Amino acid sequence: MSRTLCISRRRAVVGIGASLLAGAAVHAQAQAYPARPISMVVPFPPGGGFDTIARPFAEKLGRALGQPVVVDNRPGSGGNMGTDAVARAAADGYTLLFANDFLATNPSVNKNVRYDPLKDFVPVSMIGTTQVVIAVRPDFPAKNFAELLALSQKQALSYGTPGAGTSPHLVGEYLSSVSPLKTLHVPYKGTAPSVNDAIGGQIDMVFATTPSVAGHLAAGKLRGIAVFGEKRARQLPDVPTLKEAGGPSVNYEVWYCLMAPAGLPAPVLAKVRDATRTALDAELSERLGRLGYEVQASAPAQVTEVITRDLARWRNVADRAHISLD
Template identity: 45%
Template sequence: MKATKISLSRRAAVLLAACAMATGVSANTYPERAIKLVVPFPAGGAADVAARVFALELGTQLGQSVVIDNRPGATGNIGAEAVARATDGGYTLLFGNDFLATNQAMFKEMRYDTLRDFVPVSKVASTAVILAVHPSVPARDIRELLALSKTKSLNYATPGFGSGPHLFGQTLALDAGIDMKDVPYKGSAPATADAVGGQVDMIVSTMGPMIPYFKSGKLRPLAVASAKRSEQLPEVPTLREAGLNAQPYETWYGVLAPAATPKPVLDRLREASAKVMRNPEVAARLRSAGLEPGLVTPEEFGAEIRTDTARWARVVRDAKINRE
């Protein structure tokens, strides 16, 4: 009987080794070539900045280049779908943010399922979402903005239709009774550019790309959506401090792999990513861009994605937001 157990154990080991050889992957050989990190937004935005900071150090840890591939469009769906369908054993990864949660609620037909088709590798950062106005808008705080909205219709830029900032802006408008029309863009960079140029009255988006314009006076911050004030902008109140009973909201960023990624590869990526996130230089570069390092486990990151997916589904349903 003992001999039979040993034989079965050896057969199982041989079978696992054969499977690894068939896929051409193992913890010892991966990666053998450059890795592609798909960023489903334009260059220059918060997601792109965070991805480049992370990719540079990840490449150092893995001993191979990690190449950024910007694929904007459809509120992140174009890039996400491409990664979900990738079958190259961990050489194509996704740098996502909370669009992965909001899109499940906003689009009637999706060609991928966030919770089924991806596995979390590493949370990289989070950032406060902020409400800001162009200097030509005569409102210096939320109370003045509320008063102004009673006399004229205001519009606000967001990083995209169905994005977290878009949905948050919608719920904010409903809760506060502000007449605000959303103007979606293909990423935070073009949204910020038009807000600075005065093509829109306001912007609800991630804080990082706007900090230089706050300092130069080209945009005026009114409130942050996070639970506490930002260290980068300590003088700007939270929405609750400004008098609005809004549920706190931040945008997160992180790396995900296709669900079919072999476990040895996934383990290798997670191990290397953990070393990246423990690097104080990486943390410093993220903070200089207005981002807070995401120091959580892959399991905790996955739980956050599931929680956000459920949250935005409730928001879309309760606010009766039209789905596409």
Template identity: 40%
Template sequence: MSEPRGRRALLGAAALAALARPAAAQAWPDRPLRFIVPVAPGGSVDPLARLIARHLSDALGQPVVVENHAGAGGNIAFEMVARAKPDGHTLLVGWDSLAINPALYPRVGYDPLRDFAPVIQTVRTAQLLVVRPGLPAATLAAFLDLTRRRAVTLGSPGNGSIGHLAAELLKARVGAEWTHIPYKGGGPAMADLIAGHIDAVFLTLPAATEHVRAGRLRALAVTTAARAPALPEVPTLAESGLPGFEVTSWQGLLAPAGTEAAVIRRLNAEVARILALPEVAAQLTAQGFEPVPGPPEALAARLAADVPRWPGVVTLAGARVD
């Protein structure tokens, strides 16, 4: 009799454990969530993070606190989330640099494919080359010619950012020359450009859309295959004499590896719902984003494709960060 009773006890314990797991997932979230943003306030990553955080807080009944941890091309924030407890309360607002940095830096403290659980890709967009209005260059051709005749400073959201890499690709393609000025995010780069402290910036299109429309900056070209609906008058690099030149930027949410699947599914569903809200979709589209919500597997596939792609691009561009 003792053996059956022992088996029954084990089965009972297993059943209780199985019941406890869904209960734990249902209890989430039981405290505020943290959105870790790898750049300084401003630019394009930060405003989108705050927009989603505001709506997600209403949906989950808990505050969603946006924390900016800029530096090292995003690596500080990436490592912070990779090492965080996988309880669904710490999330990374990730973008291209998560996949690019392992090719740019001699060492990074994370693996983009093993250390994160993709939640959802939120948007994609173009990179944009903008110059200060006083610069004597109204077209891409004029700008490139100017770089060969005089010293030009070109800023980016940071070493290893996709804006930096797009600029290096352009430089390698056309033989232009400029001094690269890295910033801790698109916001500080834009502020210095508007103030006239630098000549140009390569950054994500939505960070500059309103400044271009207001005439504070002049846009020369976008990096996508087609023109951006938010700035339809701005030609593509391909139209400007560089056929085949294309760089598309993305943003998304990721959790630490090991986060419960039920939490990932809930987050995915809530953020997809938020992106589909008419007022949110209209705002993002007007800024230059294309909302592209999908399952977690879609962002995982994007990362799996990007990580092996960038080392060859980095080598071609000659970009390297010490």
């Protein structure tokens, strides 16, 4: 037997041994997981709309996994700072990302985003959705969408959103492109101040999620004109869909999902996915439903499909409206 052949066989044996050891290590890691608390990064400040859905879910997920899931609020740059941190975290299952449609809007309006939502993360599951409402103060002259259109022909109507480049901003631009509605966007640093200014009359209307405005509508501080989407919001049964109100059909809602850093070992990922399905039970669905969210577990592929779809949708809107946050 030649010396070269002996060396080749020895290398092959070493390679097989290394592969077996690596496989055993991954298996042992999965068997032990989770051995300590898990950090679930929410890339926005505490106390906002994100926490409303993220914290009840984290509590349930922790029970399903047998270890606490700690919400780690890491705000900054419209969600980019916390998201970028997760993209660069160890792929060991101890750092997860609770995200929403900013994964599609941020890269669409900001070419300096450092993460790739499709390459730097692996999807766990959809968590839920909520609808966006067009709301005005009670004494606003327009009582319905038709009157809103007519009023905007005299002067562009100002609408507030959580910020430039957010999905409420982009859907507002899209609505103006597919209807005669003339608008002027007013960006805020979060939903609450935009809602407060709509109540106070500093802006004509606000585009905000159902949980953010439902209480104000019930108290008579705001009046709903229409909700985006194919059906009425559970919390706002008297507010028509945009199509019912005589506007264009705009199939849009804010979605939430759970992501993990790319490269997470398959057995660990499977445990997180199984625990997520367990966490999204009937009790959590009812609890979040009362707040304006619709719980929606999904196959991982559906998360990828939704992100891919919305990346194309919002890039098109941003390009047409010349929206760029670079």
